[in-house]
Every structure is written in structure tokens, then in C-alpha cells.
Amino acid sequence: MGDEVSGTGKRKDGRRWAVGGGWWSGVVVFAAVAALAAIWVASQQREEDAAWARIRLTGVLRLATDASYPPFAAVDENGELFGFDIDLAEALGRRLRVRVEFENIAYDALLAAVVSGRNDVVISAFAPQPDKLDEAAFTRPYFVSGTVAVVKEEGGRKKKEGGSWADWARGQRLAVEYGAGGDVAARQWARQLAGQQAAGVTVLPQPTAQDALLTLVNGAADAALVDAVTAYEFLRSQPGLALAGPPVEPEPYVIAVSARSRELLLALNRALAEMEADGTLPDLRAKWFGEAAR
Amino acid sequence: MLPHTLKPAGLWLARALLLALIFTLIHPPPTPSIVLGPPQTVVTQHPIVCTHTRVTDEVEAWKILRTFEMVRQMGAPTITEYFPWAYYESRRGEYDWLHADVRIDYARNQGLTVIARLGGIVPEWARKPGDLAPDDPQAIHTLLPEERFADFGEFVYQFVRRYAGRVRHIIIWNEPNVTLEWGFRPVDPEAYTRLLRLAYARAKEADPTVNVLGGALAPTLEPATSELALNDLLYLERMYAAGAGEAMDALAVHAYGLRFPPEEPPANNALNFRRVELLREIMVRFGYGDQPIYITEGGWNDSPRWTHAVRPLARIEYTLRAFQWAESNWPYVRAFCIWAFRYPAPQRSYGDYFTLVTPEFTPKPIYEAIREWATK
Numbered sequence: 001m002g003d004e005v006s007g008t009g010k011r012k013d014g015r016r017w018a019v020g021g022g023w024w025s026g027v028v029v030f031a032a033v034a035a036l037a038a039i040w041v042a043s044q045q046r047e048e049d050a051a052w053a054r055i056r057l058t059g060v061l062r063l064a065t066d067a068s069y070p071p072f073a074a075v076d077e078n079g080e081l082f083g084f085d086i087d088l089a090e091a092l093g094r095r096l097r098v099r100v101e102f103e104n105i106a107y108d109a110l111l112a113a114v115v116s117g118r119n120d121v122v123i124s125a126f127a128p129q130p131d132k133l134d135e136a137a138f139t140r141p142y143f144v145s146g147t148v149a150v151v152k153e154e155g156g157r158k159k160k161e162g163g164s165w166a167d168w169a170r171g172q173r174l175a176v177e178y179g180a181g182g183d184v185a186a187r188q189w190a191r192q193l194a195g196q197q198a199a200g201v202t203v204l205p206q207p208t209a210q211d212a213l214l215t216l217v218n219g220a221a222d223a224a225l226v227d228a229v230t231a232y233e234f235l236r237s238q239p240g241l242a243l244a245g246p247p248v249e250p251e252p253y254v255i256a257v258s259a260r261s262r263e264l265l266l267a268l269n270r271a272l273a274e275m276e277a278d279g280t281l282p283d284l285r286a287k288w289f290g291e292a293a294r
Numbered sequence: 295m296l297p298h299t300l301k302p303a304g305l306w307l308a309r310a311l312l313l314a315l316i317f318t319l320i321h322p323p324p325t326p327s328i329v330l331g332p333p334q335t336v337v338t339q340h341p342i343v344c345t346h347t348r349v350t351d352e353v354e355a356w357k358i359l360r361t362f363e364m365v366r367q368m369g370a371p372t373i374t375e376y377f378p379w380a381y382y383e384s385r386r387g388e389y390d391w392l393h394a395d396v397r398i399d400y401a402r403n404q405g406l407t408v409i410a411r412l413g414g415i416v417p418e419w420a421r422k423p424g425d426l427a428p429d430d431p432q433a434i435h436t437l438l439p440e441e442r443f444a445d446f447g448e449f450v451y452q453f454v455r456r457y458a459g460r461v462r463h464i465i466i467w468n469e470p471n472v473t474l475e476w477g478f479r480p481v482d483p484e485a486y487t488r489l490l491r492l493a494y495a496r497a498k499e500a501d502p503t504v505n506v507l508g509g510a511l512a513p514t515l516e517p518a519t520s521e522l523a524l525n526d527l528l529y530l531e532r533m534y535a536a537g538a539g540e541a542m543d544a545l546a547v548h549a550y551g552l553r554f555p556p557e558e559p560p561a562n563n564a565l566n567f568r569r570v571e572l573l574r575e576i577m578v579r580f581g582y583g584d585q586p587i588y589i590t591e592g593g594w595n596d597s598p599r600w601t602h603a604v605r606p607l608a609r610i611e612y613t614l615r616a617f618q619w620a621e622s623n624w625p626y627v628r629a630f631c632i633w634a635f636r637y638p639a640p641q642r643s644y645g646d647y648f649t650l651v652t653p654e655f656t657p658k659p660i661y662e663a664i665r666e667w668a669t670k
Contacts, residue, residue, distance in 0.1 A: 068601045107600055107644065125599060127642045179596065179606025179659040188656050205659070207607050227598055251642075 051120050052263035061098045063089050064119035066107040071229075071288045072125040072253075075104070084288035085123045088142060091280055092123075095271045111136055114258045121268070122256040137259050139268045141252035142281060143293075145228045147181040149244035150216060150235070160245035166192050168244070171199035175212040175221035178205035181249055182212070182225025210234065216241070229289070236290035243292055328355045328400075336405045338369035342621050343668045344409075344631035345650065346374040346591055349397055350381070352638045358397060360655055361636060362404040368650070368661060369668025372407045372629045374465070374590045378415035379449050380435070386419050386445070389452055398460055409507070409590060409631070410457070412450060412493075413438075413467040414475075420445050421477070437477025443489050447496040455500035463505045465546045465590060466493045469512040471529040473522055481524045483532035487541070490533075494541035508538055510546035510590055511573075513565050527562065527572055534580035544585050544628070547573055549592035549616075552602045556616035567592070567616055574626065586626050591633040592616075597647035610663045617667070632664075 055061055065085055067073040073083040081102055093100040105113050110126060113119040115135045125145070128138035149168075151159065160168040166189040176183040183205055190201040206212040209226035213234045216224040224231075228247060235241050255272075257265050275281040285293040345365055349358045365373055375397060382389055401408050415435045420442045438446060454464065469475040470486040490508045497506050511526035518524060530545075551558075551567040560568040570587065577583055593616075595602065596609040604612065613632065620627045636651040650661040657665075 066601070069599060129642045131639070131641065177606060179610050183606070183659050184652065184656060187659070187662075208605065229598070 051117070051258060051261040052267065055096075055098055055120060055264065059098050061089075061093055061096065061100045061121065062103065062119045063100050064103050064105045064110050064113040064122045065089075065124040066110060067104045068107070069125055071233075073123075084143070084284060085125060087284055087287070088281075089123050091275065091284065092268065092271050095275065096267060111256060114256055114261075117258065120257065120261065120264060125253050126256050127251050128254050128256075133259070135259050136256050137261065137265050138254040138256055139265060140272055141254050142272055142276075143253040143285065144247055144250050145253060146247040146251035147185060147225055147249045148228045148231045148247050149182075150213060150224045150226065150231050150241055151222070151244045152216065153240050153242045158244075159242070165189065165248055166201075169193075169201045169223075171201075172222040173202040173204055173220070175204045175206055175215035175224040177209040177212050177226055178207060180209065180227065182209075182227075185248055186225055213238070213241075228293075232289035232293045235292045328359055330359075330400065330403045333403055334363075334366055334405045336366050336369065336371040338371055338668050339670070340369065340617060340621065340668045341371050342617060342627065342630050343368070343370040343664065344372040344374065344589075344629035345370050345635040346376075346631045346633045347635045348376065348637055350376045350378065355396060355400075357638070357655075359400045359404075361651075362401050362406055364651060364655065364657070364661075365406060365635060366404040367669075368665040370664075371405065372409065372631065373401060373635075374409040374411055374631045375401070376411045376414065376468075377453065379413055379420075379446065380415040380417040382453075383417055383449055384419075386417070391456060394453075394457075398457055402460060407463070408461050409463040409465060409588060409629070410453070410461045411465040411468055411510070411590070412453060413446065413465075416442075416446075416477075434478055436475050437479070438489070439477075440485060440488070443492050446489065447492045450493045451496040451500045453500075454497045454504050458501040458504070462503065463507060463544075463588070464497060465507045465510050466490050468510050469548070471511045471514065471524045471526055475512075480521075481529065483524070483529050484536045487533050487536035487538040490538055491541040505543040506541065507544045507546040507588055507590070508542040509533070509573075510548060513548055513550055513569055515563065515565060526569075527576065530573055530576050531580075534576065534582070539577075539580055539582040539585075542582075542585065545573065545577060545582075545587050546590045547587050547592075548633075549589045549630070550633075551592075551594045551604075551612055551616065553604055555608075556612050556619045567612075567619075570620075570624065570627070574624075583626075586628045587624070588628050589620070589630040592630060593632040593648065595644060595647045597644035600644035600647070603644065603647060606659070610660045613660060614663060614667050617664075 065073045065081070067075050067081050071083050073081060073085045076082050081104065089100050089102070103119060107124070110122045110124055111132060114122055165185070169186065169189045170193060174186045176186050183203065186201060186203045190203055193200040204215060204221050206215055209230040212224040212226050213231070215221040217238060223244060225248060231243070255268055257268070272281065282294045347361055347365060349361050352358050377394055382391060382394060398408055416438045421435065421437045450464070467486065467489065471481050473479065473481055476482070494506045497504050509530065511529055512523060513526055514523045515525055516523040518528065547570055549567050549570050550565070552565055554566040556567045558566045558568060560566065560571045562572065570589065574587065577585060594604055594609040594612050596606040597603040617630060620630050632650060634648050636649050637646070637653055639653055640646050649658070650664070651657050
């Protein structure tokens with residue numbers, strides 16, 4: 001039978017794509033395969049889109065958040081949720097034309113809430129977890145946290161322009177929060193540069209991130225390596241300071257959905273991209289974290 | 295026959311496949327590429343220091359060795375390490391010990407005492423009660439039906455026999471007071487005790503000198519009506535009432551401080567580091583005060599995102615003070631193992647903030663603080 005089919009898609013006798021019996025059998029096979037594929041795709045879509053279909057039907061987006069992490073999400077004295085994540089959720093709801101119902105859930109249980117179908121999305125300063133991709137999916141980042149380097153704008157340590165962070169840190173006094181990510185990074189740079197003839201790094205551990213930033217302000221350090229949220233808060237009240245560059249160790253925050261919620265994921269990604277482009281998202285970041293986070 | 299126009303490409307493809315096949319056939323299977331150096335000794339001033347390593351899923355041999363080198367250099371003479379049943383007996387009666395051999399040999403080469411945590415992941419062939427399909431959600435990886443207890447006992451026997459003289463401590467199961475660890479069934483202290491008694495007998499049959507640790511309960515305040523877990527104090531009482539004391543040489547304990555300093559007094563309605571003392575009271579009350587305790591998991595977390603975490607400075611101070619507290623006040627505690635030494639890859643969650651070393655082997659300041667305290 002193999003002799004009957006050429007690489008050009010024609011039989012040697014000139015007839016097209018005959019398999020087995022007459023031409024009609026090819027059509028039947030093709031139609032059957034197409035029908036099966038359509039049924040499979042439809043069934044997949046029905047399964048994957050169940051959450052999205054229900055959201056469109058009811059007009060309600062069921063959101064899980066752990067409201068214990070201000071300024072992302074917290075509970076005020078009246079029991080109302082507030083914070084950047086809450087504002088973001090409301091803005092997304094308006095864009096998707098749905099009402100957002102919030103549920104306050106412990107951080108440990110957030111992912112299970114969407115995997116089980118109890119909630120549709122998690123918006124809760126949540127970092128993507130690569131080992132959970134078989135059960136969850138994650139949007140593009142809407143905020144980048146992690147460790148950042150803060151410097152003085154005038155007469156202070158230069159901003160990072162190319163090269164590695166270890167090169168940038170060479171010869172500098174770096175104030176860090178003892179034991180935190182900035183401390184780990186600074187000690188690592190110090191070890192890397194220790195064997196070289198050029199100046200190394202002086203690490204100045206401080207009890208808190210605030211203390212590290214004050215060490216910079218007081219002139220006892222050339223830069224402070226602290227977590228982004230603390231840095232943004234500090235920069236709002238301390239003019240003359242700036243970030244030295246992008247986060248040293250970025251930690252993106254994303255929206256989590258069930259791995260089955262493909263349509264919902266697409267809709268959220270579209271909305272986030274639009275909000276980034278039209279300034280909605282930068283404005284929200286600036287509102288809660290200051291201009292440095294815009 | 296191949297289409298005429300595809301012949302040259304097809305021939306090259308066939309040749310390439312043939313070469314690949316020959317290469318595969320003559321190339322030896324992957325084996326650990328590390329040549330161990332002379333045996334090392336742990337230098338420490340505080341032999342209570344221990345850590346739960348997590349090289350169970352570590353693929354590269356050098357990373358396993360590097361992990362144990364760093365543990366030794368930290369001044370910890372003991373590790374807890376996890377040996378999931380399914381990894382070694384994926385088909386009933388057929389054992390593949392290669393990865394376990396590597397871990398135990400490397401740990402011993404670094405002078406480390408291994409506390410082997412057995413159980414956890416049940417082989418698929420053993421986890422199906424009745425006629426459940428393998429993909430049935432009820433057939434989850436921690437589900438061990440009672441009719442399969444004897445199969446787990448056989449695994450314990452094989453493990454202990456193989457490592458007799460090299461592994462002197464084993465833990466039977468992990469956190470059986472949590473439904474997730476008990477096959478998503480209601481937790482059952484009496485059933486766990488039956489499992490423990492069976493495993494104890496098989497372990498002693500293989501090596502009468504091996505120390506069998508039971509319990510390893512999750513600290514929790516969940517009441518008996520909870521679908522998630524059962525209060526560890528209530529669970530332990532029911533274990534002893536069911537005869538668990540005769541099936542243990544020591545109790546394994548998990549001791550997490552959460553947001554409290556290590557000196558925080560214990561209370562029945564509180565979770566803190568000194569909850570160990572409440573578990574100890576139960577041991578004594580049931581007449582097993584002569585048995586020691588091994589804290590096989592514990593410590594503090596310094597995630598900025600987790601509500602049960604503390605700042606990094608507090609984590610370091612609390613950890614060192616906890617070692618000192620245990621040394622000074624708990625003569626029955628043989629080891630305090632910090633969860634966890636390192637993960638093979640980042641979890642991208644608060645769990646990363648339990649570790650002492652990053653996946654890239656960069657030591658965190660807490661590692662250096664423990665090393666400084668333990669070795670100087």
C-alpha cells in the first residue's frame with residue numbers, strides 16, 4: 001500500500017490521496033478524524049473554560065486573598081479589605097465587567113483554593129511556583145518585589161549600568177538587613193571579590209531593613225540592599241534616594257488560576273497588558289508604593 | 295518504501311538513529327561520578343545540632359556530596375533524610391537502592407549519622423484499596439490501606455537489613471496526624487500504632503540494634519472533629535493507649551517556633567517550640583520517660599510574606615537560643631534537626647525561607663551563625 005502514495009500527495013495513477021479503497025474512504029477517515037478532534041477540542045474547552053463560562057454567566061469573579069500583608073491586602077478596623085491587591089482586583093473586575101467577591105484565606109491554602117475550584121483567582125502578592133504548573137497557571141507579573149539596591153541620587157554610589165551586580169558593588173560599603181536576601185547577596189559578592197586585587201565589598205549588617213536604609217542616609221554606607229516593599233515605603237518619605245537599578249533578586253507577583261482555566265488566564269493577561277499600557281497599573285503601583293514603583 | 299524525494303533525508307535520519315542506538319547500547323548506564331575522599335569527622339562543640347537534608351530528589355551526585363560537606367562544616371553530626379517507599383520498590387518485591395546507597399555512603403563519608411525517614415510516598419501498586427483505579431483521586435500517594443501494612447513492613451525489613459550497621463535510626467511514617475499524610479482519610483492513631491508495631495517488629499528482625507522512632511507528629515491544635523488533622527497531644531495519648539510505647543525506642547518530634555521565641559512557655563492551646571515539653575509529659579505519664587526524643591524537624595521561618603514568620607535577625611537569634619535551651623533544659627533530647635538544609639530547586643514560596651543554604655549552595659547568614667556557634 002505504501003507504494004500507492006507519493007511524497008507529492010498524488011497517487012502514481014494521478015488520483016489524489018486515496019487510502020485503502022476508493023476516494024470516499026479517505027474522505028470518511030478525514031471526516032472522522034476531524035470530527036473526533038473537534039469533539040476532543042470542544043470537550044477540552046468545556047472542561048478548561050468551566051470557570052470562565054460560569055464567571056460570564058453569573059458576572060461574579062470569586063477571588064482568594066490572604067489579607068495579612070499590607071500594603072498588598074489587609075483588613076481595616078471596620079472589617080473591610082484594603083490594599084494594592086484589592087484595588088487591582090476591583091480594576092480588573094471593571095475591565096472584565098464582573099463583580100469581584102473576595103474571600104480572605106490563609107496564605108498556605110491559596111493555591112488549593114483555585115485548584116479545587118472554590119475560588120477563580122488568587123491575587124495576594126503571590127509568586128509563581130514552577131513545580132505547581134500541572135495544577136495551576138500564572139499570569140504575567142503585575143508587581144516585581146525582591147531585593148533592591150538603594151543609593152543616594154547626588155554624590156552617592158552610581159547606578160548599575162551593565163556588568164554584574166558584584167562589579168557594581170566593588171569597593172562599596174553595603175548596608176543590609178542581617179540575614180535577609182540582601183545580606184546573602186552582599187556576602188556572596190564579597191566572597192567572589194575576595195581573591196581579587198581590586199577592592200572588595202564591605203558588608204554592614206543591620207538589625208532591620210529600616211536601619212540599613214538609615215545607615216545609607218547617614219553616610220555610613222554607599223548603598224542599602226533591602227526588600228523592595230520596605231525600600232519603596234522609605235523612598236516616599238526620603239527625597240534624594242533612588243534605586244540603583246532593577247531588583248537584584250526579582251520576585252514577580254502574579255495572579256494564579258487553575259491550570260484548567262485557560263480562557264480566564266488569557267482574559268486576565270489581556271487585561272493586565274491593557275492596564276500596563278494605559279497607565280492604570282503604574283498609577284496603582286504609584287498610589288500604594290510611591291513613584292519609584294511606578 | 296520511502297517517497298523518492300525524501301530518500302536522502304530519510305537515509306541520513308536512519309543512519310543517525312542507528313548511531314544513536316549503537317551509542318546507547320555501548321555506553322554504560324549513568325553511575326555516580328564522584329570518587330569519595332578519605333572519611334571525614336564532624337568537629338562540633340554542640341552535638342545536638344542536626345538538620346533535615348532534602349537530597350531525596352537531588353539528581354547530581356556532586357550536589358549530594360556538597361550538601362553533606364556543608365552540613366559537616368556547619369558542625370552538625372546528624373541529619374534526617376527522607377527515603378520514600380515508592381522510590382525503591384516501584385514494583386512489588388523489586389528493589390532499586392542506587393540512590394539510597396549514594397546518599398548513605400556519602401553521608402557516612404562525611405562523618406554524619408543518618409536518621410532515615412521511611413514511608414511517605416506509597417508505591418502505586420500498594421495504595422489502591424479494593425478496586426480503585428490508579429488515577430482515582432482517592433488513590434493518592436500517601437494512601438496506605440491497612441491490608442498493605444505488611445508490604446510496608448517488608449520494605450522496612452529490606453531497608454534495615456541492607457543498611458544494618460550504617461543506619462541506626464529510622465522514623466516510621468511522617469505526620470500521620472494530618473489527613474494529607476494519611477491518604478486523605480480521617481487520621482487514626484490506633485491504625486498508625488498497628489503500622490508502627492508491625493514495622494518495629496520487622497525492623498528488629500532485620501537488625502536488633504536499630505532504633506525505631508515513631509510519631510513525627512505535626513504540631514497542630516485541630517480538634518477531633520477536624521477534617522484536616524488531629525491535635526498532636528491528643529494523637530500521642532491515643533498512640534500510647536493503643537500500645538505504641540512498646541513499638542518505639544524513641545519519639546520523633548516536630549518543633550516549630552512560629553512567631554514565638556524559644557523560651558515562650560508551653561500551653562495546651564499554643565503552638566511554640568516548647569510544645570516538646572507537653573509531648574514529653576505524655577511520654578512520662580504512660581511510663582516511657584526513659585526513652586529519648588529526637589527533634590527531626592523544627593525551627594523558624596523568615597519569609598516576609600508568611601504570617602507565621604519572623605524577621606531574619608529573630609530567626610537567627612531564636613534558632614541559636616533554641617539549641618541552647620534544648621541543651622540546657624532537655625537532657626532527653628538527642629538531636630534538634632533544623633528544617634531544612636537546602637532544596638534542590640527554589641519553591642518560590644515561603645518554604646524557601648526555612649532553608650540554611652540556597653539551591654546554588656550559597657550559605658545564608660543563619661548557616662554561618664550556626665557554624666560559628668557549633669564549631670568555635
